[in-house]
Amino acid sequence: MENDWIKLWIAPEIGGKVYGAMDKTNGKYFIYYNNVVKFRDIAMRGPWTSGGIEMNFGCIGHSPITSSTVDYYMRLNPDSSVSCFIGAIDLPGRTEWKVEIYLPANKAWFETRAEWINPSSVGTSLYHWMNASADAAEDLHYYFPGTNQIDHSGNVYHWPVNKNGRDISIYRNNDFGGDHSYHVLGKYTDWFAGYYEDRDYGFGHWSLYPLKPGKKIWMWALSRQGDI
Numbered sequence: 049m050e051n052d053w054i055k056l057w058i059a060p061e062i063g064g065k066v067y068g069a070m071d072k073t074n075g076k077y078f079i080y081y082n083n084v085v086k087f088r089d090i091a092m093r094g095p096w097t098s099g100g101i102e103m104n105f106g107c108i109g110h111s112p113i114t115s116s117t118v119d120y121y122m123r124l125n126p127d128s129s130v131s132c133f134i135g136a137i138d139l140p141g142r143t144e145w146k147v148e149i150y151l152p153a154n155k156a157w158f159e160t161r162a163e164w165i166n167p168s169s170v171g172t173s174l175y176h177w178m179n180a181s182a183d184a185a186e187d188l189h190y191y192f193p194g195t196n197q198i199d200h201s202g203n204v205y206h207w208p209v210n211k212n213g214r215d216i217s218i219y220r221n222n223d224f225g226g227d228h229s230y231h232v233l234g235k236y237t238d239w240f241a242g243y244y245e246d247r248d249y250g251f252g253h254w255s256l257y258p259l260k261p262g263k264k265i266w267m268w269a270l271s272r273q274g275d276i
Contacts, residue, residue: 049130049149053156057081058149059100063111064118064134066101066149066180069158071249078251080181087115101180105145105164106138106173113138128153141172177262180253184267187246188219192263195234207232223270230265237263 049056056069056079068081082099090096091110104111118136125131130153135146148161166172182188190208197207207230208217215221222228232240240263243250268274 049132049151049158051130051151051153051155053154054078054151054158056149056151056158057100058120058132058134060120060134061117062097063114063116064103064120064136064147065099065114066160068100071156073156074249076247076249077183078249080183082181091115099181101160101178103134103145103147103160103162104175104177104179106141106143106175108173108175111138112140141166142168142170143172179266180251182242182251183244184219185244186220187244189243189245190217190219190265191241191243192217192230192232192265193235193237193240194232194263197230197232199231200229207234219267220270222267225269226271226273227269228265228267232263232265 049058050072053072054069055072057067059065059067062085066079068077069079070077070081079101080099082097085097087095087097091114092107092112095115096110097115102110102114104114113136118134120132120134123131123133130151132149133146134149135144137144144165144167146163150159150161160178162176164176194207196204198204205211209215216228216230236257238257239252239254241250241252
C-alpha cells in the first residue's frame with residue numbers, strides 16, 4: 049500500500065503484521081522492515097519473528113496466531129484512500145478479531161483500527177496490544193512521556209534517568225545487563241515517539257489515552273546476549 053508520502057507492506061502469511069513502513073521522501077523506514085524471517089520460540093505456539101507491527105488479541109503474551117496465515121482483503125475507498133482488512137478467529141477464546149490498516153490518499157501516516165468480537169456468552173480475556181518495531185541504532189532517542197517505569201515483575205524505577213544517573217531513554221545508554229523492558233507511566237499522554245538524532249528522522253504513535261493507556265519499550269540487550 050502506498051501514496052505519494054509513505055509505503056507500507058502487509059504480510060497475511062505472518063499474522064497479518066504490517067511488515068514495514070517507509071517514508072518515501074527520504075527512503076528511510078519508520079517501521080522496521082526485517083530483510084529476513086527467522087522464527088524464534090517466543091510466542092504462545094512457539095514461532096515468532098521480529099519486525100513490523102504485530103497484532104495480539106486474547107492470550108497474555110504474543111498471540112498464538114502471530115506467525116500463522118490470516119484472512120485479508122483490500123478495499124479502495126471512495127475518497128481514494130486504501131484499506132487492508134486482516135483478521136482471524138482466536139481459538140483459545142473463541143473470539144473474532146479484525147484490524148483495518150487504513151492509508152489516506154494524501155497523508156504521511158496510516159492508521160490501525162481494531163475490532164474484537166466475542167460471539168458467545170462466555171467471558172474471556174480483554175488483553176489486547178500491538179507492538180511496533182524500530183531500528184535499533186546508536187542515535188535513537190525514545191520520547192516516552194513519564195516519570196517512572198516498571199519492569200515485567202512490577203518493580204518501580206525512575207524514568208528516564210535511572211538510579212545510576214544514566215538517561216536510559218537514549219538507546220546507547222542501555223549497554224548494561226541483559227534485555228530491557230520499560231513500561232513507562234506517570235504522565236497522561238496520547239502519544240510517544242522515537243527520533244534518530246544524527247539522521248534527523250523518526251517515528252511517532254498517537255491514540256486516545258483512555259482507549260490505549262499503555263506505552264512500553266522493549267529492546268534486545270546491547271551485550272552478547274542481544275547478538276545471539
